Amino acid sequence: MFFIDTSRNGKPVYDPIVNQSLDNYLVNDLKLPGHGLIMYVNQPAVIVGVNQNAYAEVDLPYLKAHQIKLVRRTSGGGAVYHDFGNIIFENIVIDDDQYFGDYHHFAQPIIDALHDMGATTAELRGRNDIVIGDQKFSGMTMFKVGQSYAAGGTLMYNLDMDAANQVLTPAKDKLASKGVQSVHSRVTNVMPFLKPAYQHLAIETFKQELLKRLFKVDSLDQIETYRLNDHDWAVIDERLQGKYDTDAWNYGRNPGYDQYVSKHYPIGTVSFNFTVTAGKISALKLYGDFITGGDITVVERALMGTDFTATALSSALATVDLPTNLGQITAAELVALLMSVK
Numbered sequence: 001m002f003f004i005d006t007s008r009n010g011k012p013v014y015d016p017i018v019n020q021s022l023d024n025y026l027v028n029d030l031k032l033p034g035h036g037l038i039m040y041v042n043q044p045a046v047i048v049g050v051n052q053n054a055y056a057e058v059d060l061p062y063l064k065a066h067q068i069k070l071v072r073r074t075s076g077g078g079a080v081y082h083d084f085g086n087i088i089f090e091n092i093v094i095d096d097d098q099y100f101g102d103y104h105h106f107a108q109p110i111i112d113a114l115h116d117m118g119a120t121t122a123e124l125r126g127r128n129d130i131v132i133g134d135q136k137f138s139g140m141t142m143f144k145v146g147q148s149y150a151a152g153g154t155l156m157y158n159l160d161m162d163a164a165n166q167v168l169t170p171a172k173d174k175l176a177s178k179g180v181q182s183v184h185s186r187v188t189n190v191m192p193f194l195k196p197a198y199q200h201l202a203i204e205t206f207k208q209e210l211l212k213r214l215f216k217v218d219s220l221d222q223i224e225t226y227r228l229n230d231h232d233w234a235v236i237d238e239r240l241q242g243k244y245d246t247d248a249w250n251y252g253r254n255p256g257y258d259q260y261v262s263k264h265y266p267i268g269t270v271s272f273n274f275t276v277t278a279g280k281i282s283a284l285k286l287y288g289d290f291i292t293g294g295d296i297t298v299v300e301r302a303l304m305g306t307d308f309t310a311t312a313l314s315s316a317l318a319t320v321d322l323p324t325n326l327g328q329i330t331a332a333e334l335v336a337l338l339m340s341v342k
Helices: 018-032 060-065 103-116 159-168 172-176 204-216 230-242 297-303 310-316 331-338
Strands: 002-005 036-042 045-048 071-072 079-083 086-094 123-125 130-133 137-146 147-154 224-229 259-265 270-275 280-288
Touching: 018 036, 018 071, 018 086, 018 147, 018 224, 018 230, 036 204, 060 159, 079 159, 086 204, 103 123, 103 130, 103 137, 103 147, 103 204, 123 270, 172 259, 259 331, 270 331, 280 297, 297 310, 310 331
Parallel strands: 002 036, 002 224, 045 071
Antiparallel strands: 036 086, 045 079, 086 147, 123 130, 130 137, 137 147, 259 270, 270 280
């Protein structure tokens, strides 16, 4: 494993729109052979999954009033709040997909580092959460292109929990599935669980301590490092323009179709926004925080124009490879969700 330094002109980059585009550039364009690691910090921002409806997941008036940026990542997963008390880590693996989907493989080095720093009860639990007790301080996600992929997540060190609780508005049944009542009650910062020497560090200092343990070195200059150069930044800037820096990408469009149904499953939350005209589905959009390497538009296309009956919907979904394009969920479960409209 080697480190990819994403600083620019010797200074850290805190712009979340830029930082969220880095993995896409590293996987699709630069393609450094082997296993690289990036680690960065964002200014206050909400990051939503590629398949999420920002209008349902985020308190947009609060976000705009507090000058919090909204950024859509290129991978799945749920909405998260970032600020200067949070670290983002991503493993960039090129031309070797043997560990794609294996969250334990990428979580364990982080967990081992935190154990060494005093958070001895930190562990991976559920699909992709790193927790202490019943509270989460890190969520992970992945996205894949061919045999290359990015796998990483957040690590809340000293995050502003009040801001996170105000700006994030997850579906109530998602919280209920975890036995909690709010975002605030199911997350924690890792800082209080560390040894006193590692509490109250500046976020960049905490990042350095993590890196030394992940690479098992005494100083950062001992780590094999690739530093993004002027050419890299020129390409990153070009990629941002017209897509990742636009409201069309980050906010998306709120279809406002007639019906909205949503339910939390083991793969994550699945939501349909759709309209039925003359007994047929005439408009439909699929949302959720599920993580898939497939194409959810395959599901949407199969359902468009279908008679709104359980039999017809089941027949339409039978033509789709759901495990590949959505996840481990059955056609019967999706039909039941669609038919649950009031």
